[in-house]
Amino acid sequence: MTELKLHPLRINADRLNQRIEQLAQIGALQGGGVCRLALSDEDRAGRDLVCGWMDELGLDVSIDKIGNVVGLRRGELSGPPVMTGSHIDTVATGGPYDGNLGVLAGLEVVQCLNEAGITTRHPLAVAFFTNEEGARFAPDMMGSGVHQGSMDLDAMLAVTGIDGKTVGAELDRIGYSGDAATGDYRARNYVELHIEQGPVLEQCDLQVGAVNGVQGISWTEFTIRGQSNHAGTTPMEFRHDPGYVAARISVKARRLAGKIGQGQVATVGQIKLNPNLVNVIPREAIITVDLRNMDEALLQQAEHQLSRFVEQVASEEGVTINARKLARFEPVHFDPAMTQRVQQFAELFDYSCQQMPSGAGHDAQMFAPNCPTTMIFVPSQGGISHNIREYTSPQQIERGANVLLQTLLYCANQEQN
Amino acid sequence: MTELKLHPLRINADRLNQRIEQLAQIGALQGGGVCRLALSDEDRAGRDLVCGWMDELGLDVSIDKIGNVVGLRRGELSGPPVMTGSHIDTVATGGPYDGNLGVLAGLEVVQCLNEAGITTRHPLAVAFFTNEEGARFAPDMMGSGVHQGSMDLDAMLAVTGIDGKTVGAELDRIGYSGDAATGDYRARNYVELHIEQGPVLEQCDLQVGAVNGVQGISWTEFTIRGQSNHAGTTPMEFRHDPGYVAARISVKARRLAGKIGQGQVATVGQIKLNPNLVNVIPREAIITVDLRNMDEALLQQAEHQLSRFVEQVASEEGVTINARKLARFEPVHFDPAMTQRVQQFAELFDYSCQQMPSGAGHDAQMFAPNCPTTMIFVPSQGGISHNIREYTSPQQIERGANVLLQTLLYCANQEQN
Numbered sequence: 001m002t003e004l005k006l007h008p009l010r011i012n013a014d015r016l017n018q019r020i021e022q023l024a025q026i027g028a029l030q031g032g033g034v035c036r037l038a039l040s041d042e043d044r045a046g047r048d049l050v051c052g053w054m055d056e057l058g059l060d061v062s063i064d065k066i067g068n069v070v071g072l073r074r075g076e077l078s079g080p081p082v083m084t085g086s087h088i089d090t091v092a093t094g095g096p097y098d099g100n101l102g103v104l105a106g107l108e109v110v111q112c113l114n115e116a117g118i119t120t121r122h123p124l125a126v127a128f129f130t131n132e133e134g135a136r137f138a139p140d141m142m143g144s145g146v147h148q149g150s151m152d153l154d155a156m157l158a159v160t161g162i163d164g165k166t167v168g169a170e171l172d173r174i175g176y177s178g179d180a181a182t183g184d185y186r187a188r189n190y191v192e193l194h195i196e197q198g199p200v201l202e203q204c205d206l207q208v209g210a211v212n213g214v215q216g217i218s219w220t221e222f223t224i225r226g227q228s229n230h231a232g233t234t235p236m237e238f239r240h241d242p243g244y245v246a247a248r249i250s251v252k253a254r255r256l257a258g259k260i261g262q263g264q265v266a267t268v269g270q271i272k273l274n275p276n277l278v279n280v281i282p283r284e285a286i287i288t289v290d291l292r293n294m295d296e297a298l299l300q301q302a303e304h305q306l307s308r309f310v311e312q313v314a315s316e317e318g319v320t321i322n323a324r325k326l327a328r329f330e331p332v333h334f335d336p337a338m339t340q341r342v343q344q345f346a347e348l349f350d351y352s353c354q355q356m357p358s359g360a361g362h363d364a365q366m367f368a369p370n371c372p373t374t375m376i377f378v379p380s381q382g383g384i385s386h387n388i389r390e391y392t393s394p395q396q397i398e399r400g401a402n403v404l405l406q407t408l409l410y411c412a413n414q415e416q417n
Numbered sequence: 418m419t420e421l422k423l424h425p426l427r428i429n430a431d432r433l434n435q436r437i438e439q440l441a442q443i444g445a446l447q448g449g450g451v452c453r454l455a456l457s458d459e460d461r462a463g464r465d466l467v468c469g470w471m472d473e474l475g476l477d478v479s480i481d482k483i484g485n486v487v488g489l490r491r492g493e494l495s496g497p498p499v500m501t502g503s504h505i506d507t508v509a510t511g512g513p514y515d516g517n518l519g520v521l522a523g524l525e526v527v528q529c530l531n532e533a534g535i536t537t538r539h540p541l542a543v544a545f546f547t548n549e550e551g552a553r554f555a556p557d558m559m560g561s562g563v564h565q566g567s568m569d570l571d572a573m574l575a576v577t578g579i580d581g582k583t584v585g586a587e588l589d590r591i592g593y594s595g596d597a598a599t600g601d602y603r604a605r606n607y608v609e610l611h612i613e614q615g616p617v618l619e620q621c622d623l624q625v626g627a628v629n630g631v632q633g634i635s636w637t638e639f640t641i642r643g644q645s646n647h648a649g650t651t652p653m654e655f656r657h658d659p660g661y662v663a664a665r666i667s668v669k670a671r672r673l674a675g676k677i678g679q680g681q682v683a684t685v686g687q688i689k690l691n692p693n694l695v696n697v698i699p700r701e702a703i704i705t706v707d708l709r710n711m712d713e714a715l716l717q718q719a720e721h722q723l724s725r726f727v728e729q730v731a732s733e734e735g736v737t738i739n740a741r742k743l744a745r746f747e748p749v750h751f752d753p754a755m756t757q758r759v760q761q762f763a764e765l766f767d768y769s770c771q772q773m774p775s776g777a778g779h780d781a782q783m784f785a786p787n788c789p790t791t792m793i794f795v796p797s798q799g800g801i802s803h804n805i806r807e808y809t810s811p812q813q814i815e816r817g818a819n820v821l822l823q824t825l826l827y828c829a830n831q832e833q834n
Contacts, residue, residue, distance in 0.1 A: 198650020215649055219695055229800050231684035231707040232632055232776025233615020236674050243685055247667030254661050257653050267648035268660055269697045271688050278636055278705040278743065280686045288695040290648040326695065359649025383646050 004341065006348045007409050009112055013398035016108040020397070023049060023088065023104065024096035033388025034096055038089040038131035038142075039067070039161075039170035046088045047176060050103060050128060057110050059126065063178025065153055066146040067130040067171045070180070073110055075123040075412060080371075082120070082412040083187035084109070084404065085127030086194060086363055087143070091135040095390025097397075101378075102193045103128045105401040109408055120412035122188055129363045130167075130176075137161040144363035148370055149183040189338065189411040190367035193376045193404045195392050197360050199383025207351040207399050209377030210343035214358045214365045215263070215292040216299045216331035221270075222249060222310060226319040228275070228283030240318040242285035243273050248313045253289050253306065260302055263357065264293045294331045294357045331357075332365040335372035338407075342376050345406040351399050376403050421758065423765045424826050426529055430815035433525040437814075440466060440505065440521065441513035450805025451513055455506040455548035455559075456484070456578075456587035463505045464593060467520060467545060474527050476543065480595025482570055483563040484547040484588045487597070490527055491540055492829060497788075498540035499829040500604035501526070501821065503611060503780055504549030504560070511550075512807025514814075518795075519610045520545045522818040526825055537829035539605055546780045547584075547593075554578040561780035565787055566600040606755065606828040607784035610793045610821045612809050614777050616800025624768040624816050626794030627760035631775045631782045632680075632709040633716045633748035638687075639666060639727060643736040645692070645700030657735040659702035660690050665730045670706050670723065677719055680774065681710045711748045711774040748774075749782040752789035755824075759793050762823040768816050793820050 026049065027035045027042035036042040051069060054061045059071030072081060086102025106126030113120070129147060134140025137159045145151030157168035171177035201209050224242035250268040257266035267290040273282040289306060293299040307323065314321045339355055346353035358375065367373045378400035381391040443466065444452045444459035453459040468486060471478045476488030489498060503519025523543030530537070546564060551557025554576045562568030574585035588594035618626050641659035667685040674683035684707040690699040706723060710716040724740065731738045756772055763770035775792065784790045795817035798808040 196650060198647050199655055200650065200652060203655055217649065221695075230615050230776055230802070231686055232634065232682065232709050233613065233617060234682070234776070234800060235617060235680075236671070236682055238616055238620055241671075241684075243688065244667060244671050246688075247664040247685070250661060250664030251668055254653070254658075263652075265649065265651070265653055267658075267696070267698055268664070269648055269690070269695050269699060270693050271660065271663075271690055272693070273686070273688055276687050276689070278638075278686050279684070279707050281684055282686060290696050292649045359647055359651070383651060385647065 004344045004348065006345070007406060009116055009405060009409070011108050011112055011398065011401045011405050013394055015111070016104060016401055017394045017397060019053065019104045019107065020096055020100060023100050027090065029093065029388060031388065034090050034094050035092050036088065036090045037092065037136040038133065039136065039167065039174055043089055044174035044176065050088060053107055054126070057107060057114060059110065062180045063176055064147065064180035064182045065178060066143050066156060066182055067176040067178065068127060068143045068147050070125050070127040073124040075120045077121055079122065080186045080188040081123035081125035082408055083125045083127060083190045084192060084408055085129065086192050087132030088128050089131055089133050091133050091386050093388050094386060095388060097195045097390055097392050098197065098385055099132055101195060101397060105193045105404050108401055109405045112405060120409065121414070122412045124408060124412050125187070132363055137167050141361055141363055141366055144366035146182045147185050148366040150366055153182050187367060187371045190364055190371055190373040191338070191376065191404060191407050191411065192362060192364040193400050194362060195380045195385060196377040197380050197385035200356055201377060201379035202381065202383060204354070205352065206354055207379070207396065208346040208353040208403055209356045210339045210346065210353055211334060211358050211375035211377055212336070212339045212355045213294055213334045214332040214361060215294050216296055217327055217329045218291040218299060218303050219288060219326035221286060221288045221324045221326050223322045224285045224287070224319050226283060226317065229281045231279040231281055234281060239281060241281050242319050243282045245313055245317050245319050246271055246285035246287040249287055249289065249310060252309050256302055256305055260298055262295065262298055264298055264302055266291050266302065288326065292359060296330050299331070332368050334368055334374045338372045338374035341410060342374055342403060342407055345403050349399065349402060376400050376407070421761045421765065423762070424823060426533055426822060426826070428525050428529055428815065428818040428822050430811055432528070433521060433814060433818055434811045436470065436521045436524065437513055437517060440517050444507065446510065446805060448805065451507050451511050452509050453505065453507045454509065454553040455550065456553065456584065456591055460506055461591035461593070467505060470524055471543070474524060474531060476527065479597045480593055481564065481597035481599045482595060483560050483573060483599055484593040484595065485544060485560045485564050487542050487544040489540055489542045490530070492537045494539055496539060497603045497605040498542035499825055500542045500544060500607045501609060501825055502544030502546065503609050505545050506548055506550050508550050508552040508803045510805050511803060512805060514612045514807055514809050515614065515802055516549055518612060518814060522610045522821050525818055526822045529822060537826065538831070539829045541825060541829050542604070549780055554584050558778055558780055558783055561783035563599045564602050565783040567783055570599050604784060604788045607781055607788055607790040608755070608793065608821060608824050608828065609779060609781040610817050611779055612797045612802060613794040614797050614802035617773055618794060618796035619798065619800065621771070622769065623771055624813065625763040625770040625820055626773045627756045627763065627770055628751060628775050628792035628794055629753070629756045629772045630711055630751045631749040631778060632711050633713055634744055634746045635708040635716060635720050636705060636743035638703060638705045638741045638743050640739045641702045641704070641731070641736050643700060643734065646698045648696040648698060651698060656698060658698050659736050660699045662730055662734050662736050663688055663702035663704040666704055666706065666727060669726045673719055673722055677715055679712065679715055681715055681719055683708050683719065705743065709776060713747050716748065749785050751785055751791045755789045755791035758827060759791055759820060759824055762820050766816065766819060793817050
């Protein structure tokens with residue numbers, strides 16, 4: 001491996017931030033934030049804007065059968081491109097950066113290369129993928145999943161959204177049902193810039209995160225049924241209180257995460273008691289536990305210990321518990337060399353940087369099984385995302401985009417091997 | 418004290434149960450249960466029915482300014498009557514027994530005495546009190562509170578109900594705004610028969626409860642504010658999770674009750690997380706804790722230990738907690754000799770009986786400061802009350818009413834002292 005050096009080229013931060021602001025006008029919410037649900041009229045307008053920019057930059061734009069848009073920039077050689085991108089759909093109350101940053105930073109990299117008259121050895125592609133958020137149509141990461149062959153095209157086209165319309169019909173309606181094939185698109189590498197959507201960078205005073213993978217996720221909903229009764233007249237020894245059992249599970253989840261350590265997180269975000277009255281022992285409690293870890297074995301250990309605890313406490317309290325898996329994804333590991341390269345470029349810039357996992361899912365994880373993949377994170381103010389208050393400063397964006405430029409240039413100029 | 422003996426007189430269980438069934442027709446709900454909210458048209462019809470029975474039994478009926486109805490049966494002596502009674506208003510989905518049993522058993526006692534030609538030494542009174550439930554107008558136990566001088570008549574007449582109407586206007590409308598004075602009515606004794614509304618008698622295989630008082634009640638609502646964040650991207654050490662703190666409080670409440678013992682109960686009936694999503698650490702949790710004990714010192718100990726714990730866990734987790742007292746009533750102690758008498762009569766009948774506190778509030782507690790007072794409990798099937806499935810069998814009612822008859826006869830024939 002040759003020694004890594006910074007290329008003198010730098011991105012134009014003002015231009016990038018102007019594009020981010022311009023795209024955020026489409027679907028802008030009163031009071032701030034953006035609503036651009038996948039395949040909505042707003043999504044179409046956003047797509048049209050970005051496709052126009054791709055055209056202006058001389059990219060060869062293709063649209064595939066699930067509506068993914070890829071803008072290709074020729075290299076000296078043909079063959080699979082070095083790819084970057086993300087998504088431009090948002091949740092119903094989203095911000096300007098989630099997804100959009102990665103796509104528009106890719107365009108900024110292309111414009112820099114164009115202006116500097118640089119032709120890379122390998123082609124370079126900037127893509128945006130359909131319905132990453134999953135806010136209108138489940139599952140999320142749909143476009144990249146179909147693109148990389150891990151989701152079935154026809155099944156995804158048939159998916160019905162929260163408003164009763166299908167992906168296929170909505171693609172047709174907005175004019176983004178393309179001809180390009182899906183499922184066997186091969187990239188040489190994939191690198192995605194994204195806001196962290198969490199508090200780690202900010203709280204650890206880091207400027208850039210070199211993302212080494214995506215945490216495995218296990219969501220379980222426990223429905224606990226006991227015996228409703230009067231809070232005053234029911235002695236403690238006669239109680240079968242599902243609310244108490246839910247509380248025990250919540251406390252256990254926290255302790256489990258602490259005991260396992262090594263990046264294990266556990267969250268009880270949802271509790272519902274029925275009937276939920278001050279003076280009535282509930283008859284039912286519904287509680288969710290969200291467990292995540294980069295290490296599948298540790299994640300399984302957490303699941304196992306939790307379910308053993310749940311059985312034990314249910315038996316002690318005389319309640320019944322029904323467990324339902326709401327979601328289960330294994331961890332995704334990015335290419336260590338790619339992640340290392342991101343970290344090295346960041347350090348050559350003197351940006352504070354550490355390797356870290358992503359707590360959220362991203363399009364990049366669909367590429368990880370098929371080509372060397374990594375991601376670059378920049379801080380989210382207050383760790384806030386999927387929220388109209390989502391914010392990342394122009395300086396933070398500039399740093400991330402410069403690391404993206406260096407990484408893409410490096411990958412696109414590598415010897416073919 | 419003379420040795421206690423059973424009087425040969427017995428109540429007529431069929432007649433009593435027929436009256437209960439007949440009253441339950443008024444405001445009967447489709448599918449079972451009764452809705453006879455205080456001062457509604459249904460309440461008026463129920464009042465008219467009971468007043469008609471009082472007239473038939475030769476009672477001297479008076480109505481006071483808060484709508485309480487007292488039917489007086491003369492004794493050999495004048496002076497304060499030995500009193501029994503309860504209420505005939507119900508919650509919106511109530512049953513046939515709560516309150517009604519005590520009033521109609523009182524009438525049954527009068528009818529037995531009439532038929533046996535017995536004149537007691539002291540007068541006997543059967544009353545029903547306005548708005549015991551508090552379901553339409555707060556506070557509950559309003560009629561008995563005004564009757565015994567612990568609530569202000571004018572303030573209560575001005576109370577606005579859930580439908581925007583006032584107690585005073587509704588009393589006028591249904592024709593139950595009477596002339597009798599309130600606030601200084603003195604009874605010689607007060608004895609109230611009521612369903613337990615809890616599971617203790619059934620679960621302990623007891624037929625009658627001799628009620629020694631009403632538990633003190635302490636309701637606190639804790640509003641816990643932390644920092645909302647992403648469940649995946651927020652390491653455990655950065656969390657300020659109000660849901661976790663709520664769970665700790667819930668578990669502590671249970672342990673506190675176990676440690677204090679001596680009848681201490683603690684219930685978390687209400688938890689609300691915001692935003693209550695599986696993958697979001699909540700920003701806010703609202704939780705209520707219901708503490709009850711017959712012993713004011715122990716109840717204060719429970720409150721104190723809980724609030725110390727809440728402070729400690731809030732500081733550990735870095736959240737703020739706002740505590741709001743929703744209700745606080747000191748325990749009410751009934752007259753030990755009266756309660757003892759109830760137990761003795763039950764045992765002379767060979768009914769299984771124990772002394773026990775009431776977990777719910779009753780009209781009797783308004784009399785307790787002013788005259789020797791007690792209550793008689795009969796079992797509630799499944800501990801269920803304030804529910805259309807409320808049920809107490811005719812045999813159980815017969816036992817309770819016979820104990821009431823004996824106790825009233827005993828009190829009404831006591832030497833004046």
